[in-house]
Every structure is written in structure tokens, then in C-alpha cells.
Amino acid sequence: MAAWCLVNGTPAQGPERPLGMEGGGNLDPQSVAKMPGEMDKPLISHHLVDSNYSLAEVPSEAPKVGILGSGDFAHSLATRLVGSGFCVLVGSRNPKRTAGLFPAAAQVTSQEEAVACPEVILVAMFREHYSSLCSLRDQLTGKILVDVSNPTEQEHLQYHQSNAEYLASLFPTSTVVKAFNVISAWTMQSGPRDGNRQVPICSNHPEAKHTISLMARSMGFTPVDMGSLASAREVEAMPLRLLPDWKVPALLALGLFVFFYAYNFTRDVLQPYVQENKNKFYKLPVSVVNTSLPCVAFVLLSLVYLPGVLAAALQLQRGTKYRRFPDWLDHWLQHRKQIGLLSFFCAALHVLYSLCLPLRRSHRYDLVNLAVKQVLANNSHLWVEEEVWRMEIYISLGLLAFGTLSLLAVTSLPSIANSLNWKEFSFVQSTLGFVALVLSTLHTLTYGWTRAFEESRYKFYLPPTFTLTLLVPCTIILAKALFFLPCFSRRLSKIRRGWEKDGDVKFTLPASQALAQKTSHV
Ligand SMILES: Cc1cc2nc3c(=O)[nH]c(=O)nc-3n(C[C@H](O)[C@H](O)[C@H](O)COP(=O)(O)OP(=O)(O)OC[C@H]3O[C@@H](n4cnc5c(N)ncnc54)[C@H](O)[C@@H]3O)c2cc1C
Ligand SMILES: NC(=O)C1=CN([C@@H]2O[C@H](COP(=O)(O)OP(=O)(O)OC[C@H]3O[C@@H](n4cnc5c(N)ncnc54)[C@H](OP(=O)(O)O)[C@@H]3O)[C@@H](O)[C@H]2O)C=CC1
Ligand code: HEM
Ligand SMILES: [Cu+2]
Ligand SMILES: [Fe+3]
Incomplete structure (x- = not known):
């Protein structure tokens, strides 16, 4: 012009x-x-x-x-x-x-x-x-x-x-x-x-x-x-726009925190107050927070790996990869990074809170009171072998889970992500991320131990908090194990290479590639 x-x-x-x-x-x-x-x-x-x-x-x-x-x-x-x-x-x-x-x-x-x-x-x-x-x-x-x-x-x-x-x-x-x-x-x-x-x-x-x-x-x-x-x-x-990609994941994390905080408040503070007339309100700032945060972290982590499983299940059921996922699944798949990083943030806070548990005065009073009770009862040696092992194991598993999650968080920094090739990045994010989920599940299971089955643990008929968090991750782990079975994994890798159930194209995989696909994907 x-x-x-x-x-x-x-x-x-x-x-x-x-x-x-x-x-x-x-x-x-x-x-x-x-x-x-x-x-x-x-x-x-x-x-x-x-x-x-x-x-x-x-x-x-x-x-x-x-x-x-x-x-x-x-x-x-x-x-x-x-x-x-x-x-x-x-x-x-x-x-x-x-x-x-x-x-x-x-x-x-x-x-x-x-x-x-x-x-x-x-x-x-x-x-x-x-x-x-x-x-x-x-x-x-x-x-x-x-x-x-x-x-x-x-x-x-x-x-x-x-x-x-x-x-x-x-x-x-x-x-x-x-x-x-x-x-x-x-x-x-x-x-x-x-x-x-x-x-x-x-x-x-x-x-x-x-x-x-x-x-x-x-x-x-x-x-x-x-x-x-x-x-x-x-x-x-x-x-x-204020952090558009973070809005839904952040609201999700906040919602989960509010839910778990209210749940733990009811179980750990309200129930003793109402039914036993005990004042446990001192638990609000640290104890209740540190029972809620790890649950949020754990649930968010499982929500990172759930859509992948759903996507695979959908592909298996449809017998093709050429149909769009429903919008909600698409959106969910795209927000996994933000959900994962929020999970890491909550886990990091949980670690810090956990390390500070013994610093609290309430903890010292508990110890001293226990010691006095032991002396009065004339017990000289308090050592429950099972409790000792349980704690050693769940702490160690927690540390391993957190270490693995840290790797995921580090590789999501653009400067690091850019220095990795596609295979390396997906190994850390997909494989190590799943390892972190398994370790967290084991950490929670060993922490919970037999408590889910003890009647005294059901306050106001509410089960212990950790039991609520285990359903989704256990489902994911089972589903991944299922997809690993040859009948499913072969079908899934065929679908991902373009084979269709009702299509005209007959597709067979070379034996060596079928094997590689099996180990890389599910
Ligand atoms: C601390 C932390 C940090 C994170 N940082 C990041 C990050 O920086 N970037 C990021 O993207 N994610 C990030 N995440 C999220 C998560 O780690 C990744 O999304 C991870 O790749 C998910 O692995 P997956 O095995 O569930 O899914 P994927 O390996 O992505 O597979 C998901 C599904 O997609 C479908 N699919 C896979 N391949 C194909 C194919 N060839 N054709 C058709 N469909 C296919 C399948 O149905 C599959 O099950 C982070 C998570 C955490 C906890
Ligand atoms: N502040 C920021 O961080 C950013 C601002 N912007 C954009 O830059 C533009 C200016 O913003 P900003 O500098 O903060 O605003 P200011 O109000 O500080 O400056 C506006 C300027 O416009 C001039 N002006 C000319 N005609 C008129 C009039 N009829 N009435 C009033 N003022 C007049 C005035 O200069 P004089 O009296 O000398 O004529 C005045 O200083 C906006 O469009 C804003 O959206 C964009 C990005 C960031
Ligand atoms: C350094 C790493 C970790 C340490 C030291 C640690 C320590 C602890 C401790 C001490 C508890 C018991 C809390 C209490 O007494 O109320 C606990 C519980 C728990 N932790 Fe961890 N943890 C670690 C990492 C993780 C990670 C990475 C996750 C998951 C993402 C996780 C999930 C949980 C869950 C779900 C509970 C049960 C909470 C409850 O229901 O009370 N932890 N952890
Ligand atoms: Cu011109
Ligand atoms: Fe969005």
C-alpha cells in the first residue's frame, strides 16, 4: 500500500x-x-x-x-x-x-x-x-x-x-x-x-x-x-491472562487441600473434642496440615498418570488412534505438567513439615509424658520391633519417591528439557514418573500398615485419611500391569503404529520392533 x-x-x-x-x-x-x-x-x-x-x-x-x-x-x-x-x-x-x-x-x-x-x-x-x-x-x-x-x-x-x-x-x-x-x-x-x-x-x-x-x-x-x-x-x-495454564490445576490443588484439611480436622480435632472432651486444637497449624499436604501431593501425582491410562484404555476399546479423545481428556492430558509440578510443590512442603515434626514442643511433652508413664509402670525398655521397621521403611520409601520426583521437576525446567532428546525426556517423565508413583504408593501403604483394618482408627466412622488416597494410584498401577500383558501390549503398539480394528490396512509388526514397543510404552 x-x-x-x-x-x-x-x-x-x-x-x-x-x-x-x-x-x-x-x-x-x-x-x-x-x-x-x-x-x-x-x-x-x-x-x-x-x-x-x-x-x-x-x-x-x-x-x-x-x-x-x-x-x-x-x-x-x-x-x-x-x-x-x-x-x-x-x-x-x-x-x-x-x-x-x-x-x-x-x-x-x-x-x-x-x-x-x-x-x-x-x-x-x-x-x-x-x-x-x-x-x-x-x-x-x-x-x-x-x-x-x-x-x-x-x-x-x-x-x-x-x-x-x-x-x-x-x-x-x-x-x-x-x-x-x-x-x-x-x-x-x-x-x-x-x-x-x-x-x-x-x-x-x-x-x-x-x-x-x-x-x-x-x-x-x-x-x-x-x-x-x-x-x-x-x-x-x-x-x-493470569497464568492461564495454571488456573484449573491450582484450583484443583486448592480444592483437594480444603477437602483433606476438613476431613482431617473432623477426625483428629473435632472427634476427640466431641466424643472424648480432649483439646487437640494445637494440631491445626502443623499436624493437620502435614496429614493433608501429602494426600494432596499423592492424589495430584496419580491424576498426572491417570489420563495416560484412560487414553490407552480408550484406544484399546476403539481399536484405533485416529479418533479424537474427548475434550475433557485432551485438556487433562495437556495440563499434566502443571498438575505434576503442583504435586511436587506439595510433596516438598510435606517433606519440610515432616522433618520439623520432632522440633515441636508438643512432641517433646509427648515424649516426656511417655517416659514418665514408662517409669511409673516400671518398664525399662520400650521397643516395638514392628513399629521400628514400619517407620524405617516408610521414611526411606518417601525419601526415594521425593528424590525421583525432584528429577522430574528439574527436567521440566526449559533449559534442562531443551538439552534432552525426546527419548531421554520421556524416560524421565513417563518411566521415572511412574516409578515415583509406585514409591509414593509403597510409602503410603507402609505408613498405613494395618491401620485401615483397626476399628479404633475409624473416627466418626471415617476411615484413616490415607485409605482415601490409595484407590486411584492402585488402579493405575494395576492398569499399567494389565497393559503390560502381551495380549494388550501387542494390540496397543499396533494401534499406535496406525493399525485399525475396522480398517482395511492389515498391519503386522516386525518381531524386534514389537518387543521394543512393548517395553517403551506401557
Ligand atoms: C514433578 C513433575 C514435573 C513434570 N513436568 C512435566 C513437563 O515438564 N512436561 C510434561 O509434558 N509433563 C510433565 N509432567 C507430567 C508427566 O510426567 C508427563 O505428562 C508424563 O509424560 C506422563 O506419562 P504417561 O506415561 O502417563 O503418559 P504419556 O507417555 O504421555 O502417554 C500418555 C498417553 O498418550 C497416548 N499416546 C502416547 N503415545 C502415543 C502415540 N504415538 N500415538 C497416539 N497416542 C499416544 C497413549 O494413550 C498414552 O497412554 C511432570 C510431572 C511431574 C510429577
Ligand atoms: N505502564 C506500563 O507498565 C505499560 C503501559 N502500556 C501502555 O502504554 C500506554 C501509556 O501508559 P502509561 O505511560 O502508563 O500512562 P500515563 O498516563 O503515565 O501516560 C499517558 C500519556 O499520554 C499523554 N497524552 C497525550 N494526549 C493526552 C490526553 N488527551 N489526555 C491525557 N494524556 C494524554 C500524556 O503525555 P503528555 O501530557 O506529555 O502529552 C501522558 O503522559 C497505555 O496505552 C498503556 O496501556 C503498555 C505496557 C506497559
Ligand atoms: C523425604 C520424603 C518424605 C518423608 C520424610 C515423608 C515422611 C512422612 C511422614 C513422617 C508421614 C507421617 C505423617 C504423620 O505422622 O501424620 C508421611 C505420611 C504420608 N506421606 Fe510422606 N514423606 C516423604 C515423601 C512423600 C511423598 C513424595 C509422598 C507422595 C507424593 C508422600 C505421601 C504421604 C502420604 C499420602 C502420607 C499419609 C498421610 C496421612 O494419611 O496421614 N510422602 N510421610
Ligand atoms: Cu503500499
Ligand atoms: Fe486450559
């Missing part, structure tokens, strides 16, 4: 073209040639570092960028851009008042002056004030306008047109690019420390998008192409 042709009057010189500044002729070839490789070095461009200039004396050949607005975000943008070697012009309705707030190198002037020279203008204002810029329309013709705005949740619902598209409709002769809205003023000012913050960018003009991508890159961000300006609404919704 015409607007864009004006900006990019000269033909492209290759992918590392400078920031669309060639039109103005104020281009520094050296700094441009270095740009992509300089990301890991300080972001101040060479002439600012090497010279004895004060920052106020920016060489005139630095690429020029205009900013409209003098608020918080404008200030952060100006600071970052000056630090990245740009010549910044800030356009304010009241330059005298605001000039003192900006770095000396940024020139604060009237709006008209700020947009006269630069080819790129960042609009750091709120949507409702865009229309006040209409008097600048002629001067903005052919220039790139960058919309950095974030709508509030209410605005996002109220307007069907994104802020960027609205800006584009006000300035049909300019090119509008959506960028930088996901970055907070703080990050913008301090700079991304790991040089890895992503900035989604979209525009209807590929050249303008490319220009702003290079600009983002030289500011230390990683541009992500989001396509045309029609995506702006989606890009504007991004900062409105």
Missing part, C-alpha cells in the same frame, strides 16, 4: 536491513551490521560506549524514534531506546513540565516536532486519547505507528475492535504495528536480563513488522511474529 511504499522507498538490502531508517538517511552502517550478534553484549551501541561524549550528545546518525506521550511507559521506552543507541524524541503536550523526567539524551519537545523527523513513532498513550492526535495526521502519513497499549479487562470486553485496529482506522495513511504491550514499564526500563523476553508483533505490512522486529531485537527482546493486525486483539488479551 501507499503508506508503506513511502517508508520503504529504497529496495530491501537483505534480511539484516536497518530499522527502516534508510528513508531519513540517518543510518549508521556499522551499528546496523553488528546488531543481531550483539544481543549478549551490553546494549549500548558502540559510539556511546567508546566515546567520551556525555549521553546528552547523541551523534546525529543514530536511528531516530519518536514517542508520543510522556507517562510511565513513555519514560521506560525512552530510557531503553537511549540505552540501545537510538536517538529519541518525546512528543508531549507540555514539554517544559515533563522534560526533567526523561534521560538527558532524549529530546522532549512538542508533539509536532517529535513526529517530524523519525520514521517510527511509538504511541504511548491510552486509547481514549488517540483521537486527540488527529491534527498530526498529515505529518504521520507514511510513517510507522507502533501501538503499545494494553486495554483494561473492561475495555477489552467493551470494544470489538482492538486498540491497534482503532489506531489504524484513525490514521489510514500510516502503517500501524502492534508491539511491546506485553512488557511492563519496569522490564522495559531495566532491560530483559536474560535477553530472552518475547515480544509478540503484528501488522498488515511485513516490512514495517520487520523494522519493529529489528528494533525489538536491538532493545534485547525476542520478537515473535503474530501475523496480521487482525491478531492484535489476541495480542492485547495476553497481558490480561
